[in-house]
Amino acid sequence: MSDSPAERVLSVGGHDIGYPHGHLGYLTQDEENTLQNFKVFLEEKGLYKSGDKPSHDDQTLLRFLRARKWIIQDAYQQFKDTEEWRKANQLEVLYDTIDVDAYEETRRLYPQWTGRRDRRGIPLYLFQIRNLDSKTVSTYEKNAETTTVSKAKTDGSTPQRLLRLFALYENLTRFAQPLCTEMTDREHPRTPITLSTNIVDVSQVSLRMFWNLKAHMQAASTLATAHYPETLDRIFIIGAPYFFSTVWGWIKRWFDPVTVSKIFVLSPSEVKPTLEKFIEPRNIPKQYGGELDFEFFDRPNLDPNIREQITWENGYTDFPEGPAYWVPVDGGKRLACLAVGSKNGKERRERVCTIPVAFPERQTSTSVVTEAKNVSVATGNGAATATEKDVIVEGVQGLAISGGNPTDVVTEKVSGQALTEEPTAVAAA
Incomplete structure (x- = not known):
């Protein structure tokens, strides 16, 4: 077992076109030109402010460009819709003031960060679908719609249960990804981490349970793909029952072909060898053939290197x-972790720890780095939102099967439980 960064992992189909390509430090000249033109276009539209302290960091803008296949007009529309949605639902205020107990209630229903990373340094999440039984989901949704858990106002059309879910996406983009970005024990340490890797355990889930969850999952996935694009790298589906090809027929229609190609459906014999290609054994939970003591609902078991x-x-x-x-x-030499939210009706602003900034020049060139002792709000998409306390900085997980591009209908020939003959991603036909 090696604790050093492992060999490079190729993207779907064995072609080296995935991360870090299309990310900072690995842009083609055309992609770099598109990024610069995108900034100019957004600034003309009043959605971006350039300068020494830009309103949005480069890695955030690149997520929208990648999601819309580098077409500026399409990326602009998605970016504009997202900015309007965030403002209408006060996502920053939601995350800053959400009741901690309510946040944890939501977290226990969705993917959990294991505290570990895959071989490329991307945070690793675990999701066990069986915990979303109909009674649990019904009780949660009822409580979410009848209980005020933050100071945020909403647009009136986004359900409270989903807004609470998006607090978890905010945690991905503001907490887990920035933390993993500053870790240099990976192959591309200068490239910011903006993705997540997910193990999705669908064992012990009946067809009826999948059906009961269908509307819940589709609503969450649709909003996630629209407003948190390109936050997903891989999904490994484990424990698929015999009827999963039917379920897959519903799910795949929520995503475009690129997102579908990131989903690996593994047979029992494929689980351990496939996971080990992407994740070091010490970071794979024991129930999936690894060495990590981590059960669903656990707090993150932090990587010793972190x-x-x-x-x-x-x-x-x-x-x-x-x-x-x-x-x-x-x-700007270090980052401080602030625990926020509310406990017993009182907002907290507790400094938990600090970590060194690996490459300070990356902070000053691509991120908002205004320093302050009292920070009230940070934006998950890197948007700068100043408050009376002054300033801001850049910044799930919700359903794991989300976070790619906006949805298109795709078709796929599926056969049997594994859906693939080899442990490769399910790709669009």
Whole structure:
């Protein structure tokens, strides 16, 4: 077993066209030109501010460009819709003031960050669908629609249960991804992490349960693909029952072919060897053939390499429950983790720890880095939103099977439980 960064993992079909290509540091000249033109176009539309402290970081803009196949007009429309949606639902206020217990109630229904990363340094999440039984979901949705858990106002059309879900996406983009970005024990340490890898366990789930969850999953996935594009790298579906080809027929129609190609449906014999191609054994939960002590509902079991970089403060020895995000301190040389949200009706602003910034020049060239001791709001999509306390910084997971491009109908020939003859992604025909 090696703890060093592993060999490069090729993208779907064995072609090296996935991460980090299309990301900062690995743009073609055409892609770089498109990014610059996109900034100019957004600035003309009043959606972007350039300068030493740009309103949005480059890695965020690139997510929208990749999602819309580098077509500026299409990326602009999705970006505009997302900005309007975030403003109408006060996503920053939601994340900053959400009740910690309500946040944790939502977190327990959706993918859990294991505290580990895949071989490329991308955060690894685990999702066990069987925990979303109809009674649990019904009780949760009823409570979500009848209980006010934050100071955020909404657009009136986005259900409260989904807004609480998107607090988890905010955690992905503001907490987990920035933390993993600063870890240099990976092949491309200068390239920001903007993705996630997911193990989705569908064992012990009946066809009826899948059917009962259909509307719930589709609503969450549609909004996630629209407003958190390109936050997904891979999904490994494990424990698929014999009828899963029927379920797959519903699910795949929510996504475009690129997203479908990121979904691996594994037979029992494929689980361990396939996961090990993407994830070191020490970071794979034991129930899937690895060495990691991690059960669903557990708090993150932090990677020892991450722990080595952390300087804990104020009595903390681990990350607390509830939302948190990172803010620059020490002139941009370090990032401080702030635990936010509300407990017993009182907002918290607790400094948990600091980590060193691996490449300060990356912060100043692509991110908002204004420093402040009291930070009220950070934006999950990197948008700058100043408050009376001054300033801001850049920044799930919701259903794991989301986060790709906006949906198109795709067709696929499926056969049997595994849906693939080899442990490769299910690709569009």
